[in-house]
Amino acid sequence: MKIKTLEIPIKKFAILGVLFILIAFFTIVTDSFLTTGNILNIARQVSMLGISAVGMTCVILTSGIDISVGSVMGVTNIVGALLMTKYGMPILPAVLITLVVAAAVGLVNGIFVSYIGVPALITTLAMMTLLRGVTYVLCDGLPVWGLPDSFRTLGQGYIGIIPIPVIIMFLIFIIGWVFLNRTKTGRYIYGLGGNREAVRLAGIRTKRVEAGVFVISGFLTGIAGLIMLSRINTGQPKIGTAFEMDVITAVVLGGVSVMGGVGSILGVLLGVFITGILSNGMILLDISEYYQQIIKGVVLLLAVTFDSLAKRKKD
Amino acid sequence: MKNKVLKNIVVLTAILMLVLPLFAAGQQESKVAQTRITFMVHDLGNPFWATQAKGAQDKADELGVKLTVIDLQVDAAKEINTWENLITTKVDGIMISCVDEKASQAYCKKAQDAGIKVMAAVHPLPGADGSMSNDEYLYGFLAGEVAGKFITKELGGVAKFALLAADCTPFVIPRTDGIRDGILSQAPQAILVARQDAFQTDVGMKVTESLLQAHPDLAVIGCLNDDGALGAFEAMSAAGKNPSKVCITGTDGITQALEKIKAGTMLRASVSMAPYESGMKEVEILVKMINGENVEPHQKIPNEAITVANVDKYLK
Numbered sequence: 106m107k108i109k110t111l112e113i114p115i116k117k118f119a120i121l122g123v124l125f126i127l128i129a130f131f132t133i134v135t136d137s138f139l140t141t142g143n144i145l146n147i148a149r150q151v152s153m154l155g156i157s158a159v160g161m162t163c164v165i166l167t168s169g170i171d172i173s174v175g176s177v178m179g180v181t182n183i184v185g186a187l188l189m190t191k192y193g194m195p196i197l198p199a200v201l202i203t204l205v206v207a208a209a210v211g212l213v214n215g216i217f218v219s220y221i222g223v224p225a226l227i228t229t230l231a232m233m234t235l236l237r238g239v240t241y242v243l244c245d246g247l248p249v250w251g252l253p254d255s256f257r258t259l260g261q262g263y264i265g266i267i268p269i270p271v272i273i274m275f276l277i278f279i280i281g282w283v284f285l286n287r288t289k290t291g292r293y294i295y296g297l298g299g300n301r302e303a304v305r306l307a308g309i310r311t312k313r314v315e316a317g318v319f320v321i322s323g324f325l326t327g328i329a330g331l332i333m334l335s336r337i338n339t340g341q342p343k344i345g346t347a348f349e350m351d352v353i354t355a356v357v358l359g360g361v362s363v364m365g366g367v368g369s370i371l372g373v374l375l376g377v378f379i380t381g382i383l384s385n386g387m388i389l390l391d392i393s394e395y396y397q398q399i400i401k402g403v404v405l406l407l408a409v410t411f412d413s414l415a416k417r418k419k420d
Numbered sequence: 421m422k423n424k425v426l427k428n429i430v431v432l433t434a435i436l437m438l439v440l441p442l443f444a445a446g447q448q449e450s451k452v453a454q455t456r457i458t459f460m461v462h463d464l465g466n467p468f469w470a471t472q473a474k475g476a477q478d479k480a481d482e483l484g485v486k487l488t489v490i491d492l493q494v495d496a497a498k499e500i501n502t503w504e505n506l507i508t509t510k511v512d513g514i515m516i517s518c519v520d521e522k523a524s525q526a527y528c529k530k531a532q533d534a535g536i537k538v539m540a541a542v543h544p545l546p547g548a549d550g551s552m553s554n555d556e557y558l559y560g561f562l563a564g565e566v567a568g569k570f571i572t573k574e575l576g577g578v579a580k581f582a583l584l585a586a587d588c589t590p591f592v593i594p595r596t597d598g599i600r601d602g603i604l605s606q607a608p609q610a611i612l613v614a615r616q617d618a619f620q621t622d623v624g625m626k627v628t629e630s631l632l633q634a635h636p637d638l639a640v641i642g643c644l645n646d647d648g649a650l651g652a653f654e655a656m657s658a659a660g661k662n663p664s665k666v667c668i669t670g671t672d673g674i675t676q677a678l679e680k681i682k683a684g685t686m687l688r689a690s691v692s693m694a695p696y697e698s699g700m701k702e703v704e705i706l707v708k709m710i711n712g713e714n715v716e717p718h719q720k721i722p723n724e725a726i727t728v729a730n731v732d733k734y735l736k
Contacts, residue, residue: 135634143633150626246470248621250676261658337621338654339676341647343465344622388630394588394617 119411120360120375123404127379131386138389145268151381152270153178153329154351155374158359159281160322161352162373166285167297167318168365169225173214174326174352176236178345181207181330183240186249186340189256196256204327210236211323215316225319233349240342249340260335270332277325282370294318298365355380358408379408455485455710457513457703460502462543464491466647468672468695469517472541475699476515483707496520503527507534513706516548517541521591539706542698542721543591550705550717552698559691560595560644562725563669564602566689567640570667571607578609581640582631584618584648592644595671599642610640619644624651632659639666646670646677646690653680653687661686673726673734682731690726692734 131138157174164171181203188199210232217228262269285291293314296304305311333344359376361368383404387397459476461469473489480487488511492499496519506514507530514536518524521544528538528547540551571579581603585596596615603610613635618627624643628651631638641656643649649670656666666686670677673692680687698721708715726734 137634246464247467385630389634391614
């Protein structure tokens with residue numbers, strides 16, 4: 106345990122460095138980057154990614170992976186939209202049912218991974234494909250619109266000058282931090298990725314924890330899906346395609362080890378912002394899509410390299 | 421232990437045998453010598469293609485032809501696999517909206533050698549027996565013209581405009597060029613400030629939000645399709661823009677966009693490619709070719725700009 110707490114500041118330092126370089130660069134080359142409006146804009150744009158990344162962090166810390174989050178976002182988008190339009194349900198019950206659906210998907214993932222023993226990659230890969238199909242079936246492949254106007258508040262509203270999705274994201278990060286660092290279950294999650302046998306021998310019901318992280322991932326992605334629904338004001342069956350890659354990228358950028366057991370929720374928050382700042386800054390500079398992809402790949406590679414070097418020096 | 425495994429296998433097989441017919445039950449029993457055609461659709465997640473597939477299905481039902489729809493999911497690898505499968509199973513006809521026309525060209529030839537008629541649906545496929553094709557440049561130009569006229573009439577001829585494109589798909593680059601030229605043909609002093617890929621609603625919204633940070637006075641957005649335009653619309657609305665000073669245009673004429681056009685919002689124009697009718701027409705041409713009937717194999721899709729003036733015609 107002690108070694109872990111020593112590693113974290115160094116990792117954070119590397120990621121923080123990348124973040125500052127990016128901020129400095131975009132501030133110098135554009136005059137619209139470092140403005141309150143744009144910072145809030147970036148925060149709002151990454152909020153869905155951030156919320157889902159908290160769940161993904163829990164999964165990856167146990168050395169699992171959840172690549173079904175993109176499809177969970179798609180299915181919650183459509184389920185939420187259908188409940189509010191076709192079935193005329195008021196907002197609150199529709200939101201609750203949608204979140205239950207999202208958590209239930211996570212539970213199914215968790216049961217397969219933990220109790221049946223199917224590898225997480227395979228389980229969630231199957232779930233990803235399956236759910237996307239279900240989403241298309243539910244809405245015949247067509248967008249669902251006509252949502253109640255007040256539902257826009259969730260994704261488009263403000264409290265003071267802070268966008269509501271940003272507030273939700275920070276709340277979830279705070280809860281996530283407390284959960285992972287100050288609760289027993291949080292310790293077990295780290296332990297599962299670090300030394301599974303030790304945790305099991307300590308009498309912890311590892312299976313329950315292992316399944317639980319998938320429920321968290323599904324549930325949080327459900328929240329992200331509802332925010333997306335409210336933002337674009339339409340249920341789109343294709344929403345969330347390749348979203349899992351963005352989430353995993355942000356988590357890995359944030360210094361969470363894909364082997365499990367190592368990583369901090371604060372690092373993930375930085376990783377999320379790096380992703381958002383990159384994509385926003387390149388749009389401000391009107392860089393073409395082709396180069397955007399190259400640059401994103403290079404930054405990911407650089408950040409992870411820094412990280413590995415810093416860790417090696419420590420060892 | 422072994423017995424248990426065996427028992428499980430038997431139970432599983434039994435369940436499968438019980439359940440599988442349920443899936444098959446819904447499908448029509450195939451008559452002997454019924455004409456079988458397959459529609460390889462570019463991307464069923466896109467309402468334009470979903471509508472076109474529905475038109476094709478309805479026409480096929482009407483003609484008593486068995487149509488199978490396959491979603492290529494914009495995946496060239498899946499496209500090639502599907503070609504191979506279809507050539508092996510010897511369908512009578514293939515309709516395809518190509519993901520990768522170069523890859524498909526070789527398979528088109530093979531299919532034809534195997535006696536299969538090939539129909540290019542909207543996306544071009546050189547060498548195909550028949551086609552419904554769209555003039556991408558004109559398609560964009562018609563939308564651009566509406567935006568250009570708006571700039572001249574409502575914004576005094578000078579305005580900043582942005583293009584939401586899909587330059588990662590080379591085939592539709594001319595459409596965005598057409599939008600640009602259409603705008604400049606009516607408003608030569610308009611200033612292009614950005615051209616970014618954004619052809620999905622969420623991306624359209626995100627990109628527009630960022631563009632507004634760089635160019636707060638952005639007034640006109642010409643979008644490659646209605647999905648992107650709807651995202652631009654949400655971003656402009658959320659930014660509290662004066663609706664009478666903003667013009668967003670899309671293409672494809674999807675219902676949700678048409679309702680916004682009808683309501684007189686800042687989403688002011690789309691262009692019709694008549695997806696449902698095109699789907700029907702494609703099946704009709706293909707079946708006639710298979711039956712050896714006389715038909716003009718290569719036809720153009722009729723395009724028309726949709727604005728508040730004529731939107732009712734398209735809103736069914």
